[in-house]
Amino acid sequence: MPAPKEFLDYVDDQADAFIQRLSEAVSIKSVSGDAAYRPDVFKMSDWVAKQFRAVGVEIQQVEIGNHVMDGHKLELPKVVLGRLGNDPRKKTVLVYGHFDVQPANLSDGWSTEPFTLSVQPNGQLVGRGSSDDKGPILGWLNTLQYHYENKKELPVNLRCCFEGMEENGSEGLDELVERESKPGGWFDGVDCVCISDNYWLNTRTPVLTYGLRGITYYKLNVSGPSRDLHSGVFGRTVHEPMTDLIKLMSTLVDVNGKILIPGIDDMVGIADEEERKLYEALDYSVQDVEASAGAPIALSSDKVEVLMGRMRMPSLSLHGIEGAFYGPGAKTVIPAKVSGKFSIRLVPPQTPNNILPLVKAHVESEFAKLGSKNKFELEELHGGKPWVTKIDHWNFQAARAATKAVYNKDPDMTREGGSIPVTLTFAEALGVNVLLLPMGRGDDGAHSTNEKLDRSNFIEGTKLLGTYLYEVGAIAGK
Amino acid sequence: MPAPKEFLDYVDDQADAFIQRLSEAVSIKSVSGDAAYRPDVFKMSDWVAKQFRAVGVEIQQVEIGNHVMDGHKLELPKVVLGRLGNDPRKKTVLVYGHFDVQPANLSDGWSTEPFTLSVQPNGQLVGRGSSDDKGPILGWLNTLQYHYENKKELPVNLRCCFEGMEENGSEGLDELVERESKPGGWFDGVDCVCISDNYWLNTRTPVLTYGLRGITYYKLNVSGPSRDLHSGVFGRTVHEPMTDLIKLMSTLVDVNGKILIPGIDDMVGIADEEERKLYEALDYSVQDVEASAGAPIALSSDKVEVLMGRMRMPSLSLHGIEGAFYGPGAKTVIPAKVSGKFSIRLVPPQTPNNILPLVKAHVESEFAKLGSKNKFELEELHGGKPWVTKIDHWNFQAARAATKAVYNKDPDMTREGGSIPVTLTFAEALGVNVLLLPMGRGDDGAHSTNEKLDRSNFIEGTKLLGTYLYEVGAIAGK
Ligand SMILES: [Zn+2]
Ligand SMILES: [Zn+2]
Ligand SMILES: [Zn+2]
Ligand SMILES: [Zn+2]
Incomplete structure (x- = not known):
């Protein structure tokens, strides 16, 4: 069951309004790692809560205590929990994102003011948090807006978990996830998790990620x-x-x-021929690695060796x-x-x-x-601990079908070399399949200067997230 | 020709006054490595000039230009050049010392105010610069005072070179030494050099030093x-x-x-048996090295190996x-x-x-x-470059005889593991023998907290420097 054409058209129609809203999100300087910006992270939590409430989501902003940073005792930003739908015939999907960002100053070498979204002629939306991770959160919001405005029912039950401390160790989140995963908790009944907080390998091919080191x-x-x-x-x-x-x-x-x-x-273990083929199939070359490192220093000229060095x-x-x-x-x-x-x-x-x-x-x-x-x-x-999950699970099948529908391409199946600790927390607390479904490209520069999200990744990415929910819904109906 | 008994008695009689004068010298905070104290280094140059003038020495305070430190352009402290005697029948001895000191703050862990000389019950004179290198400069001054007050002629012609930048790389000194070593220069006619700016190996046995790495x-x-x-x-x-x-x-x-x-x-080359005996003879043990390092980590239990590791x-x-x-x-x-x-x-x-x-x-x-x-x-x-000189030179013979006369002991003949760059500058510019004749002990803590000079090292050390001049004078008379 692909997403309805009306939804896809709506996203295209609303593209400029969606970008305007992303610009509003970027303008809130929600830097979690700097005590001076803590009020902005609180403001961002409120903004996210208000936006999701406005499209019909039941919201709870959860206090998760204090911590000490730079010698200051600070209140942790409130986690935004959302709930929409309770139909027992539908799958329940938990989506995760973070609304805090890395520090950014014009003087670090940004070409434009980092907290003012700059729409470039080439379609790049430049600004801190555009790709990591405000864009993906707004992708879910855009999808929900269509259903709310057009009085369409979502094909799944939705649960949201949006936090404001990811760039500073997700302090306080593990306890909340474990608590809310118990019977009667906010996440009780969740069938699968979808996290959109990583990147394509390159600038061309969408990705589903099934492992983290x-x-x-x-x-x-x-x-x-x-x-x-x-x-x-x-x-x-x-x-x-x-x-x-x-x-x-x-x-x-x-x-x-x-x-x-x-x-x-x-x-x-040594990779057998079949496993090597998984890496051979990825749309990523040794030249891509070296371009990204900024020098011709790859350990091997064999793409499979280089990619396995990073992933497996x-x-x-x-x-x-x-x-x-x-x-x-x-x-x-x-x-x-x-x-x-x-x-x-x-x-x-x-x-x-x-x-x-x-x-x-x-x-x-x-x-x-x-x-x-x-x-x-x-x-x-x-x-x-590392995390690797099964890619033949229906959660991945749904994401694969959605990718094919939106991008007309099979996604690259990747493992990441780094860690997103909350992935393992969800997997262990809920005992369900977790999927990483990125919106941005490999060159977005998440923690660097001139972070960007391409307009097409934001708009098609919104379609991808929405379509994914329809594919999950279709699976439940089978 | 040992020093006259009157001189030795005079030094004993005046001991308290000499310590009082050392206390005055220590109270001037002549820290050369901190721009904030540069005026005190200038004050110290004036103080030294005035003191030596008062005992009949012809003095010139030489400007040696500017340098940049901590972003400030600063005038270098004036070098104090001294001259006393021009008798062609006498040897001409150049003595070197430095009147600047290392930084020191009570909060570094000093037991007493670092710039207030504290006379301890055990005879230690605690204060920054007491041993490095104000004590030795005052040793020369004490000697000259005897001769001036008692209208006694010095057994040698004397030249002095006292600088105020030693703890900060002796900036500007090389050029001055090279200039003044030329015919007609302040150091023209110098027959040997005596530098008192290092330490005994231990707390017991005087030292003559003939090499530096x-x-x-x-x-x-x-x-x-x-x-x-x-x-x-x-x-x-x-x-x-x-x-x-x-x-x-x-x-x-x-x-x-x-x-x-x-x-x-x-x-x-490998040390032969004879050379090994030089190290065997030194009054220094592996335990001394380990006590000084603060842990039982010597590379060998063979004292000769350990000392050769440091010296040769x-x-x-x-x-x-x-x-x-x-x-x-x-x-x-x-x-x-x-x-x-x-x-x-x-x-x-x-x-x-x-x-x-x-x-x-x-x-x-x-x-x-x-x-x-x-x-x-x-x-x-x-x-x-490293520096090693000949210990059978009359300059060393004089110092050896003086040590024997004052301490009733043969000195340890040592090479230092570290560098005193001005040594090589004098040796190369003047082409004469250079002797390092230390006043203080191995545990004086020159660059540490609680720097001290033992009262006996100051007083007997003054006798040593004076007696050394008599022994040099005797050699000239032979
Ligand atoms: Zn992120
Ligand atoms: Zn990030
Ligand atoms: Zn010194
Ligand atoms: Zn020193």
């Missing part, structure tokens, strides 16, 4: 002298913590990305050293205590818990081999 | 992507500059201090990384451009110039081996 973050602490030492007086008389740490860090990963900690890469393999990155000299110029001190930071992106069946003993055994054995008299300890900072 | 400082620059990358999106798809840099840095030095860059350690071998220390994450917490970025900093302390015949090709060949070959697509370059930041 997890992460685990470590500190290697090496300490020796009781204070920083003069390298003239102590050089070649004592064990230097930096020398030990650099040796240790050099045993973690090779230049080609292979993880040298025994057992970690081995947890992931763990990765280990060395981030830096705390306690050593880091400024410009030439300081000659021997640092007394240094901490090397690295993280591992995880894929199933890896979890922070099952990776830790491997990391610990390796670094402790490597440190022992050094024979240094300095002290060493491994510290685990934080972590999150 | 040089230094050469490098940056290893590795760059790849055009901007910092998200480690979720790019981990295991591109060559990461940090991975390459850590590998490179791990090839420079081993955990036991051996330099792994081919050819560098080899430039220094080059050393390589890894200082840190510019461009990587260095703060507390857990940032997951892949840095786009990182610079590893390291320095090598040099011993003869090593110089920054003859070491550079070895370092360059090594790091370029190691980087090539990695097979990374990132870009690499070696950058040389700054350097200074």
Whole structure:
């Protein structure tokens, strides 16, 4: 059951009004990571609540407590919960989005005022939050407006969860999701989840995303002298913590990305021909990766290897050293205590818990081999599990059919290299299938300067979200 | 010819007055590395000039131009040049000291106000600059006062060079020394140099120092992507500059201090039994090194190895990384451009110039081996040559005899692991023997909190400097 032609026509007719409303949303500086903008995030929560109420959605704005940021105790922005429809014959779809944004200043290098949506001649809608994640939230709103104004019933029951702290760790959200997923909770009865908060691989082909990597973050602490030492007086008389740490860090990963900690890469099976074909089929080239990185530095000229490196393999990155000299110029001190930071992106069946003993055994054995008299300890900072779901689920079938209907193309089926922790929270709390259905393109620059959403992605994307609901509805009716 | 008994008695008699004068010197906050204190450094130059004039020394305060510090254009403190005696039958001795000091604040952890000399019950004179280097300058002044008040002729012709920028790179001094060393210059006719600006190895045994290590400082620059990358999106798809840099840095030095860059350690011959005996004879133990470092981390339990590591071998220390994450917490970025900093302390015949090709060949070959697509370059930041002089020179014989006379002990003959660049400047500009004759002890804490000079080191040290002049005078008379 594709979406009715009236809906698609309505979206085209209203395009300019929809863009005008996106411009209003962008003008609210809902930066969650800066205490000074917290009132704007509150304002944004109210704005979203009001907009969805205006199209017939029952709304609850939920207080989720306080937190401390930059030394200030701050109230967390209210989560906007929405509810529309309770027909037991229909599927119940939960949609998620976030109305907070990354910081942005003209002086960072924006070509236009970041909080004033600028409609470019090439169709780009430039402004902070246009793509991440106000555009997608408005995609749902646009769809609901058609049904409200035209007194059409939605093909599904809808539940909404829009938060204002995503760019700052989604503080307070996990507890709310777990609470509302219980019997009698706001999300009780949800059959599937749809999150629109990631991107196409490229600028051409729509995407459905079925996996995310997890992460685990470590500190290697090496300490020796009781204070920083003069390298003239102590050089070649004592064990230097930096020398030990650099040796240790050099045993973690090779230049080609292979993880040298025994057992970690081995947890992931080798891709067979069939699985390789999934990556071969993606509309993404090594040149796309290099264009995105800004330099010809891909680990391989084999597209499948590069894409699997991002999507189906763990990765280990060395981030830096705390306690050593880091400024410009030439300081000659021997640092007394240094901490090397690295993280591992995880894929199933890896979890922070099952990776830790491997990391610990390796670094402790490597440190022992050094024979240094300095002290060493491994510290685990934080972590999150990876997520991969089944793409043959009806939720994905509906999204695939909707993509085909709107874009006349099969979507690329992707896994993301990064994390969207709320995905796993929904999957585990509700026990239902979760789909990531992005609206924007790979070059939207979500956390960069000149963030944009293409007009066609906003308008066709609105059609995609609406059509997806019709496809889910059709499945329920089968 | 030992010093006259009257001189030694005079120093004992005047001890309290000398300490009172040291207290006056310490109270002038002549911090050269902080623009806010520049007027105090000027005041200190005037104070030194006035004091030496008062004991009959001809004084010239020399302007040496401007420099830029912390964004301020500042006048450099005037160098105080002194002249006393022109008897062609006498040796002419040039003495050097510096009247500027390191920064100090009570809040750094001082037990007493740093710029108020505090006389402790155990005889320690605690205050910034007491040992580095106001005490030694006053040692010369005390000696001259005896001769002036008692109308005694000095056994040598004296030249003084006291500067106010030593703690900030001795800016402007090299040019002055080179100018004044020419025929007709202030230092024309100088037969030897005596610098009192270092320390005993321990708290027990006086020292003559005949060598200093040089230094050469490098940056290893590795760059790849055009901007910092998200480690979720790019981990295991591109060559990461940090991975390459850590590998490179791990090839420079081993955990036991051996330099792994081919050819560098080899430039220094193996110590034969006779040379080892020089180090064996020093009154310094592995326990002393470890007490000073604050932890049991000496590279060897063999005292000779440890002392040679500091004094007669080059050393390589890894200082840190510019461009990587260095703060507390857990940032997951892949840095786009990182610079590893390291320095090598040099011993003869090593110089920054003859070491550079070895370092360059090594790091370029190691980087090539990695097979990374990132870009690499070696950058040389700054350097200074090492200095070692002959200890059988009459200048050292005089100092040895003076030490024996005052302390009733043979001095330890040491080389320092660090640098005092002006030493080499004097040696090269004048072509005469330079002696380092320290006044303070190894635990004076020159650049730390609670800097002190022991009362006995100040008073016996004054006798030592005076007696040294008599011993030089005796040699001239032979
Ligand atoms: Zn987002
Ligand atoms: Zn975001
Ligand atoms: Zn000094
Ligand atoms: Zn100093």
